Amino acid sequence: MQPAINQPIYDVIIAGAGPVGLFLACELALARCSVLVLEKAPSPHSPLKRLPFGLRGLNALSVEALDRRGLLAELAVPKSLTTPHFTTKPGPSPSPKPQAGGHFAGIQLPADKIDFAQWPYRLPSSTSTQLFSELEELETVLARRAEALGVSIRRGRGITALRPTPEGVTVQAGEQSFLGRWLVGCDGGRSVVRKLGGFDFVGTEPEFTGYTAQVDILDPEKLRPGRNVTPTGMYMQSQPGYLILQDFDGGAFHQAGQPVTLEHMQELTRRISGTDVTLTALHLATTWTDRARQTTAYRRGRVLLAGDAAHIHSPLGGQGINLGLGDALNLGWKLAATIHGHAPAGLLDSYQTERHPVGAQVLDWSRAQVAIMRPNPAAQALHAIVRDLMDTPDGATYFAGRIWGLRTRYDLGAGHPLVGHSAPHFALEDGTTLNEHLRDGRGLLLDFEADETLKAWAGRFGGQIKYVSGRAKEQLGMRAVLVRPDGFVAWASERQGIGSELPQATRH
Numbered sequence: 404m405q406p407a408i409n410q411p412i413y414d415v416i417i418a419g420a421g422p423v424g425l426f427l428a429c430e431l432a433l434a435r436c437s438v439l440v441l442e443k444a445p446s447p448h449s450p451l452k453r454l455p456f457g458l459r460g461l462n463a464l465s466v467e468a469l470d471r472r473g474l475l476a477e478l479a480v481p482k483s484l485t486t487p488h489f490t491t492k493p494g495p496s497p498s499p500k501p502q503a504g505g506h507f508a509g510i511q512l513p514a515d516k517i518d519f520a521q522w523p524y525r526l527p528s529s530t531s532t533q534l535f536s537e538l539e540e541l542e543t544v545l546a547r548r549a550e551a552l553g554v555s556i557r558r559g560r561g562i563t564a565l566r567p568t569p570e571g572v573t574v575q576a577g578e579q580s581f582l583g584r585w586l587v588g589c590d591g592g593r594s595v596v597r598k599l600g601g602f603d604f605v606g607t608e609p610e611f612t613g614y615t616a617q618v619d620i621l622d623p624e625k626l627r628p629g630r631n632v633t634p635t636g637m638y639m640q641s642q643p644g645y646l647i648l649q650d651f652d653g654g655a656f657h658q659a660g661q662p663v664t665l666e667h668m669q670e671l672t673r674r675i676s677g678t679d680v681t682l683t684a685l686h687l688a689t690t691w692t693d694r695a696r697q698t699t700a701y702r703r704g705r706v707l708l709a710g711d712a713a714h715i716h717s718p719l720g721g722q723g724i725n726l727g728l729g730d731a732l733n734l735g736w737k738l739a740a741t742i743h744g745h746a747p748a749g750l751l752d753s754y755q756t757e758r759h760p761v762g763a764q765v766l767d768w769s770r771a772q773v774a775i776m777r778p779n780p781a782a783q784a785l786h787a788i789v790r791d792l793m794d795t796p797d798g799a800t801y802f803a804g805r806i807w808g809l810r811t812r813y814d815l816g817a818g819h820p821l822v823g824h825s826a827p828h829f830a831l832e833d834g835t836t837l838n839e840h841l842r843d844g845r846g847l848l849l850d851f852e853a854d855e856t857l858k859a860w861a862g863r864f865g866g867q868i869k870y871v872s873g874r875a876k877e878q879l880g881m882r883a884v885l886v887r888p889d890g891f892v893a894w895a896s897e898r899q900g901i902g903s904e905l906p907q908a909t910r911h
């Protein structure tokens with residue numbers, strides 16, 4: 404594996420131009436790193452990435468992240484499926500409230516029961532708590548932004564080998580080799596980087612095979628609307644002619660890699676729905692399982708993992724992209740700071756300490772859903788109890804917080820209750836917003852009191868921290884907030900004379 408003479412050395416090579424690899428490329432390029440993305444598939448297009456197969460639910464954190472980089476407005480499809488924006492602020496019950504917004508084990512979240520007062524720091528936002536996007540469109544928007552920022556995307560170049568060198572990593576893609584100071588595997592659930600990099604990938608084996616299929620149905624009225632958990636599995640007609648099924652076969656069908664036939668779909672649909680429905684044609688089908696695994700480490704030397712390469716789980720409740728985009732957002736600025744030599748000690752390690760627990764929680768979230776969907780009386784009894792609990796204000800608020808990502812909090816030490824959470828969407832009296840101020844990817848010190856000490860403190864970071872002073876329309880009692888490049892609060896204070904608190908309070 405000898406690189407050609409005079410070959411460029413990229414700061415970062417990313418394996419995989421899926422949503423996570425592309426978003427990470429954007430983050431790194433925004434922070435002035437040179438980035439090469441190597442993608443195995445020769446074409447970015449696939450019917451599995453387009454509606455309805457490619458429909459992906461983005462949670463509040465992903466929607467905020469895209470908005471904080473000015474990418475949300477570029478997503479056109481399908482705005483009609485966007486759930487209403489919601490408003491949470493201390494005081495009387497806000498409006499409007501969302502009408503829909505996810506499910507747990509097929510149980511629809513009762514949005515009208517959510518107690519918004521339990522999220523006192525969430526401000527009115529121009530962004531939604533949940534939005535559905537088409538995978539192909541999301542990737543197109545991200546690839547366009549990445550290329551505009553100078554990222555080189557090479558398609559039809561699957562990584563086949565890698566070798567650590569003193570300066571970084573040499574990567575082989577077919578006949579060609581490439582040099583990077585760092586390599587990030589964003590190459591999906593079957594990650595080659597994970598295997599070649601020697602990462603341990605541990606977890607639980609699947610209980611079912613899931614199917615998403617486009618079919619012609621002679622008598623679709625025989626199938627009930629919505630998501631139906633039955634004594635033999637789960638079925639859903641997501642829209643006319645599109646079926647989603649779960650068959651508790653221990654994942655055997657998917658693992659055997661057999662082609663899905665019309666006869667197979669017919670037998671399954673009848674068995675799971677308990678009807679004699681008739682399918683007359685099968686156009687397209689894909690299978691998946693609930694295998695849940697996570698690498699024990701997200702980094703080995705100069706090789707890192709993000710997205711499905713680091714964790715896989717069932718798509719129940721749609722958490723995978725959200726988890727992966729969160730990885731990319733967390734890793735991008737830390738890796739860039741490391742490359743530019745201004746990262747404090749331990750910053751890159753905090754990628755693992757912050758993101759691994761979030762990934763483990765999502766794996767457990769998916770396992771918990773499977774546990775109450777099993778086709779046995781005990782699971783069905785539990786399913787009924789969870790349904791009842793979800794229908795209470797505390798239950799609905801808890802589930803919404805998990806499904807929308809609002810409960811995500813990094814352990815950044817003691818301090819104001821906001822520390823470790825995604826920042827509230829402050830709107831300043833000059834008409835600008837927190838999300839807009841984060842668009843250039845820098846940290847942000849929002850000073851609501853025009854405190855000269857704070858201004859001087861921010862100035863010591865040579866432009867890495869943007870200082871903005873101005874009154875907010877709603878300050879939530881806050882005097883100043885320090886926000887990391889990824890939009891999470893590193894420090895906040897409600898007290899006067901706070902400048903002296905800052906240096907100790909900003910490990911990250």
Ligand SMILES: Cc1cc2nc3c(=O)[nH]c(=O)nc-3n(C[C@H](O)[C@H](O)[C@H](O)COP(=O)(O)OP(=O)(O)OC[C@H]3O[C@@H](n4cnc5c(N)ncnc54)[C@H](O)[C@@H]3O)c2cc1C
Nearest residue numbers: 419421423443460561562590591710711721722723724725
């Ligand atoms: C049916 C279904 C429904 C889902 N619904 C949702 C949902 O509603 N919400 C949600 O958040 N998530 C959902 N997910 C999960 C989500 O799609 C994934 O978590 C997400 O696509 C992961 O993104 P990624 O970039 O990590 O990996 P991928 O999207 O898998 O992208 C990896 C890329 O790497 C490339 N690659 C592979 N090997 C190599 C190699 N050797 N070298 C270079 N490139 C390589 C691949 O071609 C691919 O382009 C769903 C998944 C399924 C199966």
